[in-house]
Amino acid sequence: MTMVEKAAMEKGADSKKSKLTRIQREKREQILRAALDVFAIEGLRGATLAKIADAAGMSKPHVVYYFGSKDAIYTDLLESLLETWLSPLRELSAEGEPLAEILTYVRRKLRMSQDMPRESKLFATEILHGAPRTVDQLSGELKSLVDEKAAVIEKWSSEGKLANVDPHHLIFSIWAMTQHYADFDVQVCAILGQPRAEQLFDEADAYLTDFFVRALRPTVE
Amino acid sequence: MTMVEKAAMEKGADSKKSKLTRIQREKREQILRAALDVFAIEGLRGATLAKIADAAGMSKPHVVYYFGSKDAIYTDLLESLLETWLSPLRELSAEGEPLAEILTYVRRKLRMSQDMPRESKLFATEILHGAPRTVDQLSGELKSLVDEKAAVIEKWSSEGKLANVDPHHLIFSIWAMTQHYADFDVQVCAILGQPRAEQLFDEADAYLTDFFVRALRPTVE
DNA sequence: GTCTATAAATCGATAGAC
DNA sequence: GTCTATCGATTTATAGAC
DSSP: OOHHHHHHTSSSHHHHHHTSOHHHHHHHHHHHHHHHHHHHHHHHHHOOHHHHHHHHTSOHHHHHHHHSSHHHHHHHHHHHHHHHHHHHHHTOOTTSOHHHHHHHHHHHHHHHHHHOHHHHHHHHHHHHTTOTTTHHHIIIIIHHHHHHHHHHHHHHHHTTSSOOOOHHHHHHHHHHHHHHHHHTHHHHHHHHTOOOHHHHHHHHHHHHHHHHHHHHSOOOO | OOHHHHHHTSSSHHHHHHTSOHHHHHHHHHHHHHHHHHHHHHHHHHOOHHHHHHHHTSOHHHHHHHHSSHHHHHHHHHHHHHHHHHHHHHTOOTTSOHHHHHHHHHHHHHHHHHHOHHHHHHHHHHHHTTOTTTHHHIIIIIHHHHHHHHHHHHHHHHTTSSOOOOHHHHHHHHHHHHHHHHHTHHHHHHHHTOOOHHHHHHHHHHHHHHHHHHHHSOOOO
């Protein structure tokens, strides 16, 4: 086992990275950036150490030296991105104006699809294939967060500030529609005739805002 | 090259299968069924001939004998399923009542996600990874169909029979929301706490119907 | 047509020089 | 720390017996 591996295996997530030198952190970041490109396009099995090493501008054993295995790179990527991925939902506030809060959430998620399509595809592929590395976090951390925010939405509905919708399925709808533009961009562009990416997301923003306003505005009684 | 391969390579999609004997067709069907299971879970790269052969109850060379290569099985699967996959949209009729037509389409797509989750995952993975084998059909056959139906929806909107929405993005929304339940079933079940599959789709049906009615009902002027 | 055995290629990971 | 060379395992595909 290498020195870097020993340091990385120190118990506790906090100590994990603090034990690394600046150069070690930078090398690892460099590899993670390259690996994201490769994994997003090729998937875990399709990606090879050779491609990752090539994209990172290093030799194959050098990549292994820093992470121990291809699988470790993949797992590290998923873990390090999860918090970022969930942050838009975390920011949904019970204190704000209901419809505006949800529209802001939709926009943040759509922005995330636009800015981080590789990350979106990484998670999509992982879940699509049964999420063997992630299923614990899905039914733990993620479920807690969703349940908490669903309760907020439920309360808004019951107070008549929002149309009466199942809050869990509403969250699924928001995920589905926004991530669709990142995950299935090839299909979307093929059908729309290859618009500029920026224009596409402007269209999607206008469409989704309009769509959710109509669907969620409380019915006049 | 084998006899089966020779027959399969006869030019023209129609002659392709008619040249095969009944037994040859049955064997090929048997392999395709087994391969769908394996590809849907493991992806193209993750699937191996050994797993496919095992699932089909044959030896590895026997599988190759009928299809020539692993890739050929995968491509054949995608092609043979495309028509089924598009059929719900094809059935959207310009003659029917607008809102009812769209709700019927949503329900058919949702039913398809429920009944054919493996097929859904197969297409999702393919497109997610850039659709190298399918991109021609996406910008050809699929684009034509979508453009045609989008024009119908556009007309309904302009006649005031439907809310004013971008018809292409509406179709994307329907795909995204319905396929989400098949493609990301692991995540959905983790968050909802593993409900029975049938119950989940009943919930989704009620939710989506309600949601689209609200979003698409024409605004009173 | 169907099998066993194996060739040929690929890939993850390691050894060991520097 | 970083490299070249290579091992060992896996996997696609073929050869050849029956």
